[in-house]
Structures are given as C-alpha cells and as structure tokens.
Amino acid sequence: MTAVPPSTIGGDPGAATRPGRLARAELIGEPMPREAKLAKALVELADTLVADFDVVEMLSRLTDHCVEVLDVDAAGIMLADPDGSLRALASSSETMRLLELFEIQSQEGPCLDCYRTGQTVINRDLTTSDDRWPRFAAEARAAGFGSVHALPMRLRGAVIGALNLFHIAPGRMTQADVDAGQALADIATIAILQHRAAHEAQLLNEQLDNALNTRVVIEQAKGMIAEHEGLDLEASFLRLRNHARSHNLRLADVAAAITDGATSPASLDPLPTKK
C-alpha cells in the first residue's frame, strides 16, 4: 500500500466525519480531573501480568486514553518490525483515512522521524505547506487535521516505535500534554518489552523441553534396537541415524516411531557392511 492516490483519500471531504473522537461513544458521568484520568490510564496500562494480556488490546486502550487525557482528536501507535519498518498496531478510530495516514508513515512522516531519531515531534503545523513530508502532510490535511505530533516509545537506548497524535486545530500540545503523553507511551513500552521477554522465555523453555524429550526418545529407541537386534548401543544409534538419513527422515521422528511401536527395529535398514 505505497501508492494510494491522494485523490482517493481526500476526494470527498464533505462526506467524512471528523476523524477519531466523534467516531467513539462519548463518556458519560462526572468529568474526572486530568491527573485522575492519567493515573487511571497508567494503572490500567501497567496491568500486563493478567493471564489474557494482549498487546494489541493494550495499545488500543492506550490510544483511547490519549484522546481522553491529552484532548487530542486521534491517536495511533506504530511499532517497528524486526526488520525496522514501522507498522500501525492500534488507533483510536478505525476510519480508513486515519489508517492510511499511518500506512504512509512507513515511507515518510512524523512517526518515522521520531522512530529514527528517538526525538519528539511536537505541534507540527500541517496547514502551512510542509516539504519535509509532502505526501503525508497533504493527506493529513485532506483528512481534516491541522497539526500532528509523535512521541517516541523507548526504553533506555531502544526505540521500538512511536505514539502518533493528531489535532484538528493547528498547534495545541502544551509541555504538560507532552509529559503526560510520554508517560503513557513509556508505560506501554515497558508492557510491550515485558511481554516480549515473557514470550521469549516461553519459546526458549519449549525448545529446552523439546530438546530434552527428543534426546530421551532417541535413547529409548537405541535401547529397543540394541535389545531387538542384538547390537551394542553405538551400533544401534548408527543404524537409527543411517535409516533416518537414507529415508530423509528426522532422527527424532524415526526414534518416536520405534518407541511407540509404529516401526519395528527389525525393519530399519541394515548398516552398510564395512570393507
């Protein structure tokens, strides 16, 4: 999706609703002070140890919190792939316009700059012509936005993506807004990195378990071949390995077929006779 013609995106501004905020249900009840909203958001985002933790769900909530706490009109999260290209993971609204604005940013835009430099991009006015991101600026304007911001998602040295914020009016982010936004981005970053570490531990443990079990099955099969064929363990292993190689099978699979009785030790290819 690199070549969406601007005419497609900006072609019918009248029909488009305001992006982001209005697409969502309005909150009902007493307005909460901003500090309370922020605290609630931070606690909710930090709750990553629950069993059904889901990164995309958490990031979707982060974008909703941004709209609510920072008084922006739309928000989105872009995270880097293993190869370093940015992908949109979540946004406060699923309007095509907004999604396309994220897509462009794998090529150019505030998120890409923010990800590459690790620096915040604040109050970038889109109403004046912008030659830094010509395509992005034109399409953002066509979508009805006046200003854009990007905050890095980083922990220590590593930048893993960026939080993208949009205002309909130009300007508007105060230093307090930026600080609150960065706090939200930081908590989300920690949650993502913790989740990745836990996931990695899970994978490594499965590999360890698999390696231990594979080895056990091979030793069991060696014992069965040794007893059945009257061979020593070394010759039994060579026969197992020889059979696996000549039939293009995995050693572990042949061993498992022996131990579960699907293959008789006698049916393994005999070892080639040495001269």
Place this chain on the structure above:
Amino acid sequence: MAGERRRRILAALSSGGGPEVGTRRLCEVCAEITHTSGAGIMLMSGDVSRGSICTTDEVSALIEQLQYDLGEGPCIDAFRTDVAVLEPDLANPTVARWLAFTDPAVAAGARAVFGFPLRVGGVRLGAMNLYDRHPGPLTDDQHADALIMAEVAAQSVLTLQAGALPGTLATELTTGADFRYVVHQAAGMVAVQLGVSVGEALVRLRAHAFGNGRSLTDVATAVVARRLRFPHDDTETGTTR
C-alpha cells in the same frame, strides 16, 4: 534491596570464570550466596525430573538422584506447587513427607533441605535444591537471597539454551550435567525384553531398583551392560504380569 541481592549474585557469577559462566559455577554460587552446604539444579519436563544440570558435591548429587529415582522430594514439590518447599529438620520433620527420600538423604548428611522453583515469568523449568549439614531454618536473608538466586539461575539456563540449535541442548547445559540417558536406554531394552511400552518398562526398572535398595542408574547400567535381564515372568521386580 532486591537489586542489591541480584548485584551480589551476578558479581559472584562473573568472579568465577568471566562472562561464559558454566553451570558448575552457577551451582557453586547457589550454595555460596545462600550460605548452605550444597546446591543442585534440576530440570523438569511435564511433571518428571529430566536430571540435573549441576551439583556442588556428592550429597547434593545424591539428593537429586533420589528425587529422580523416587519422584518425590523438595525439588519435585517445589516445581509442582510453584512455591518454595522448606524442610529445616529432615531427620525430625513436623510433617512426615517423602517417605522413601528422607532416610537415605539424612544418612548422606542432609539435615535440612530446601527446594525453590526455577521460573521466568510464567515459565517453569525446574527447581534449585539447597541442603545443609545442620538442621535449622533459612533466615529471612537467606530465603530472600535464595528466591533471587533461583530467578537468576532460571534466566541463566534459558540464556544458555538460547544459543543451541533447534532440537538440541546447548553444550553449556550438557557439560557436567547428568540427564541419566542410561536409564532411558535401559527402558528401551527392558521394553523389548518384556514386550511392554517404554513407559511401563521405566516403572519396572524403578520398582526393581527400589525393591533391591539400588539406585535406578545402577540398575539401568546393569541392564545396558547385559548383566541384568527382565524376563517375562520376572518375580525379582516384585510385579507379576
């Protein structure tokens, strides 16, 4: 506080051989940091012990061997329950548990035994075993160090395994380890001798070892050396078919 404990553990690990910390040093640090007489690290798979990757001395090796053979003991309980299992006076326990494990462990010199689960986040991979020649509970300080030590040990095991090819164990984990492959070789042989599954053969081997007061490894070694056979009507095992 936890940071300070962790720092001391990492310093102790790196003092004994640089960044390439072997599992032997890992076990030594387990004992040093917790001020206990010896330590061992056991890997578990499913609900069974796969053997130990290191032990500091003969007593801790025996403690791990007994648990492997008998399927009971502090490490097995720690792994299954996912909490530290503490027996400060193994010779006079307040609650009788580990009926087969206790006597030989005490006879070997283990008067207090402690098992701590090895886990990283929600992942459980085994248990750290500590023993002491003198009865007595761990102090709060020892206990806190042991918890962090178990965490570092678990992370170290996974980090070592991260370098291995898929389907294989990292060399660093196998060096000095005892995964008791001979037991599985013997189980394969006995399965053919008795015409039973390898799982049942393993049960028969265990029964024979326990019934004759021998270690499972001893019995398995005798089978593999063809000094011991399990005929179909074997009565020596105590089980008849």
